[in-house]
Amino acid sequence: MKPFDIVIVGGGGAGLYAAMEAMKTNPALNIAVLSKVYPNRSHTSAAQGGANAALANKAKDDSVEMHIFDTIKGSDYLADQDAVDVLCSEAPKIIRELENIGTPWSRMEDNTIAQRPFGGAGRPRCCYCADKTGHTILQTLYEQCLKTGVLFFNEYFALNLSVHGSRSRGLIAMNMKTGKVEAFPAKTVIFATGGYAKMYWNRSSNAAGNTGDGQAIAYRAGIPMKDMEFVQFHPTGLRKSGLLVTEGARGEGGYLINKDGERFMARYAKEKMELGPRDLVSRSIETEILEGRGFDSPAGKYIHLDLRHLGADLIKSRLPQIREMSLNFEGVDPIEEPIPIRPTAHYSMGGIDTDNFGRTVMEGVYAAGECACVSVHGANRLGGNSLLDILVFGRIAGHTAAEEAGKFEPGSISEEELRESVEEIRTRMQPSGHYERYGALREELGQTLALNVGIFRESSLLHKGIQDIAELKERFKKVRVFDSSDVFNTNLQQVLELKNMLDLAETVAVGALAREESRGSHTRIDFPVRDDEKWHKHTLATLVDGKAIPGEKPVTMGRYELQERTY
Amino acid sequence: MTEIIDQHQEGKRDVTFRVFRFNPQVDSKPYFDDYTISAERGITVLRSLNYIKEHVDATLSFRAFCQAGICGSCGMRVNGISKLACTSQVWDELDKCREPGIIRVEPLRSLPMIKDLIVDMDPLVDKMTRYSNWIDSTMPLADMGKKEFLISEEEFQRYDKATDCILCASCVSECSILRANKEYVSPAVLLKSYRMNVDSRDGIHDLRLAELVKDHGVWDCTHCYRCQESCVKSIPIMEAIHAIREDALESRGPRDTSGAKHAEAFMEDIEKKGKLVEATLPIRTNGVVWTLRNLLPMAMKMIVKRRTPPPPPLVKSAKGIKVFRAMFREMTEHVKQDHLKSHKK
Structure with a gap:
């Protein structure tokens, strides 16, 4: 195959924006987007809330500066302040650009883009399209990429980076439709494969495919991961699936009830009750369950989100989506019964370590979006900043790669390398005496992570988690792929995704054990306070001889001094 | 109170999933496999398929991604109707079985088969491209990102519902014209075309419309309403199709296409x-x-x-x-x- 100038891995918001921007920067470039799903299926579509930008359409006194401060404070001061500057100053431009190319934003009375209040933001600056913001942004970007003639390789599963010395020569991927392993020699590669929170499996709100493929490939190629221990939990996930019940349910007056029939939030946040900040509510629910006041079921322990007192009319008119989800995924009608819920892993703040231009430490390799860690979210992401992150940094990474592609020689990938990738797959298909089922391992991984590397962390729990992950990795060697066909082998794909999750899970647990403090989403029972002296820094995890080696990196400060984070 | 209360844990029901199987590498023609599992209340068809794949038959192949009804990956026919497996309740489907206790699961129609429940979506993407299913912005390049178009709530309402489409292709599978003519534009692409045509930010309305009135275009629809009935997002697709036709008659005149002339002749006779x-x-x-x-x-x-x-x-x-x-x-x-x-x- 003719060498590419840019190969983008992932077709969600970050990948598509990167493609669009790269085409714009230099239309002569040979650009390809590889995605394991059709791009319009990407998980960007699931983001309901919106994207923050200080357009000042709603609050006339809003400013980029206020957005910057809110983001830094929200991050518990772990975000790099120069990166946050970029995120927030680019925001108005990028939201308008999306508007210009067709995103159907909801509108204010004066016909400008509508904005609404969001958690942790001092002004109403979250731009939205009803409750389908991510979906409409993804559609717009996909439409524009089709318009520009971006070359798509849909349903290609990325396997390995081809590395030569200190730089990459391209990517090796499997065509799902044929099962063929193909080489994508490229001057530059951009990873935009989304987050890794699905490693918590049934205790995650993420799509089945958010398995951190890009991060795992980069990690195995020796590129460091940053701040992997920071995983955001959302308080109200459905018991069986982990799918999200949006904050609206509590906003309208829903109660959280334990098995003794108590509104237990009175113990944790007397005034705000159910409307306390996300991390506090998550910790409160988890405490109730840990102390034995939750309900029990084969699908796990849970507590109740009770909406019955709101009445059928209000539930039908204001919370139709929540009712539909509850009916579809739990078989429970919230008009008649409480919804079984439990906190769910929702977002990964950590990812591939990049600079403000999307560059990684490896020449020619870039990353953007939830897949990357710039870092703009630090220890805790604010609502409305994740869509913004993928747009702003997807665009920047696309631009940087387009500008820099010329610097690199076109790489070539040898037959030998391809054969190695094929060989690895073959061995999994060969029947052996004793074998393991990937489904069981996947569930066990989710369980041990939720239990030992979950909302509450503590030294002995984390040691247990690390040990469990090591054992699972050992057992993974015996996992067998039962489907022997070449055509669309989803059995094989899911096994390879599990491998990615296992590799990354180790970095999450190791990072969590190293960080002896509580900051943002990371809560250590044995180190309950933020320790700026020792831990105001990023953690790194680099793969050396099959082990995650911890490292660190300073936080870039700017105009804002460290302060206590109170709301 | 120490006893464990779980009011959601009710009885289970035995269900047989009769699933369409086809692997082009080994099968000369498709066949059905039966899988019987015990399903509790609240379980979706997709979760059942996941269970079968993990515990019974790892070779069973289907697409699934968000599992929450927003990505559109798991479109398939359940008991003969095209829908999303992830939002279909097993217990509800049990009431709709032709043979008691047996839920039939088949791939979407009118798209090329790949394997089991997986069909090729490329023809749909190709049609989106052919009918320019994108906004060609009238904002000058120099002003991009600098200012907003001012859009009234009224205009927003015109395409709000149409932008709910997740391209799950249920309407494609149900469309009676597509079953006879694979070249036909398809309901999903008509809906998207409509959505673009009523957007004031777009500058290629006439070009798109000119393509839509050609052969295999908007005039081929026979108003069977199957697309609208099967839409998983309850989008009034037929309204969009009618609107394109009215738009075509109005802006291009009735005499320039056979479809329009056919409609005129009907009116005259009646x-x-x-x-x-x-x-x-x-x-x-x-x-x-x-x-x-x-x-x-x-x-x-x-x-x-x-x-x-x-x-x-x-x-x-x-x-x-x-x-x-x-x-x-x-x-x-x-x-x-x-x-x-x-x-x-």
């Missing part, structure tokens, strides 16, 4: 006689030359078989034609008024 004058319908729709070239052999056969429709002078007006005409005129007047009103808006 008003005059209360029924169709079939003998001249092809001439009025496609012209004399086309009719002679394409329908002469069939006409000859019809004459031989004595199946020719009566010539126009012999088509008598339907009974009660006067009352009917009055009603007809009143209706067309109403439609005209409605149009005027909606344009004034």
Whole structure:
């Protein structure tokens, strides 16, 4: 195959924006987007809330500066302040650009883009399209990429980076439709494969495919991961699936009830009750369950989100989506019964370590979006900043790669390398005496992570988690792929995704054990306070001889001094 | 209170999933496999398929991603109806089985088969490209990102519902035209085209419309409403199709396409006689030359078989034609008024 100038891995918001921007920067470039799903299926579509930008359409006194401060404070001061500057100053431009190319934003009375209040933001600056913001942004970007003639390789599963010395020569991927392993020699590669929170499996709100493929490939190629221990939990996930019940349910007056029939939030946040900040509510629910006041079921322990007192009319008119989800995924009608819920892993703040231009430490390799860690979210992401992150940094990474592609020689990938990738797959298909089922391992991984590397962390729990992950990795060697066909082998794909999750899970647990403090989403029972002296820094995890080696990196400060984070 | 209460844990029901199987590498033709599992209340068809894949048969192949009804990956036919597996409740489906206790699961129709429940979506993407399913912005390049278009709530309402489409292709699978003609534009692409055409930010309305009125385009729809009935997001797809047609008649005139002329001829006959004058319908729709070239052999056969429709002078007006005409005129007047009103808006 003719060498590419840019190969983008992932077709969600970050990948598509990167493609669009790269085409714009230099239309002569040979650009390809590889995605394991059709791009319009990407998980960007699931983001309901919106994207923050200080357009000042709603609050006339809003400013980029206020957005910057809110983001830094929200991050518990772990975000790099120069990166946050970029995120927030680019925001108005990028939201308008999306508007210009067709995103159907909801509108204010004066016909400008509508904005609404969001958690942790001092002004109403979250731009939205009803409750389908991510979906409409993804559609717009996909439409524009089709318009520009971006070359798509849909349903290609990325396997390995081809590395030569200190730089990459391209990517090796499997065509799902044929099962063929193909080489994508490229001057530059951009990873935009989304987050890794699905490693918590049934205790995650993420799509089945958010398995951190890009991060795992980069990690195995020796590129460091940053701040992997920071995983955001959302308080109200459905018991069986982990799918999200949006904050609206509590906003309208829903109660959280334990098995003794108590509104237990009175113990944790007397005034705000159910409307306390996300991390506090998550910790409160988890405490109730840990102390034995939750309900029990084969699908796990849970507590109740009770909406019955709101009445059928209000539930039908204001919370139709929540009712539909509850009916579809739990078989429970919230008009008649409480919804079984439990906190769910929702977002990964950590990812591939990049600079403000999307560059990684490896020449020619870039990353953007939830897949990357710039870092703009630090220890805790604010609502409305994740869509913004993928747009702003997807665009920047696309631009940087387009500008820099010329610097690199076109790489070539040898037959030998391809054969190695094929060989690895073959061995999994060969029947052996004793074998393991990937489904069981996947569930066990989710369980041990939720239990030992979950909302509450503590030294002995984390040691247990690390040990469990090591054992699972050992057992993974015996996992067998039962489907022997070449055509669309989803059995094989899911096994390879599990491998990615296992590799990354180790970095999450190791990072969590190293960080002896509580900051943002990371809560250590044995180190309950933020320790700026020792831990105001990023953690790194680099793969050396099959082990995650911890490292660190300073936080870039700017105009804002460290302060206590109170709301 | 120490005992464990779980009011959601009710009985389980045995369910057989009769699943369409086809692996092009080994199967010469498709077949069905039965999988019987025990399903509790609240379990979706997708979760059942996941369970079967993990515990019973790892070779069973289907697509699934978000599992929450927003990505559109798991479109398939459940008990004969195209829908999302992830939002379909097993217990609800049990009430719809043709054979008690057996839920049939098949791939979407009208798209090329790949394996088991997986079909090729490329034809749909190709059509999105052919019909320019994107906004070609009228914002000058130099102003991009610098200012907003001002869009009224009214305009937003025109495409709000249409932008709910997740391209799950349920409508594609249910469409009766596509089953006969794979070239047909398809309901999803018509919906998207409509959405682009009513967006004031777009600059290629005429170009898109010109493509839509060509062969295999908007005039091929037969109003069976299957697309709308099966839409998983309850989008009024037929309204969009009607709107494109009205737009075409209005902005391009009725005489420039066979579809439009066909519709005009229908109106003319109905008003005059209360029924169709079939003998001249092809001439009025496609012209004399086309009719002679394409329908002469069939006409000859019809004459031989004595199946020719009566010539126009012999088509008598339907009974009660006067009352009917009055009603007809009143209706067309109403439609005209409605149009005027909606344009004034």
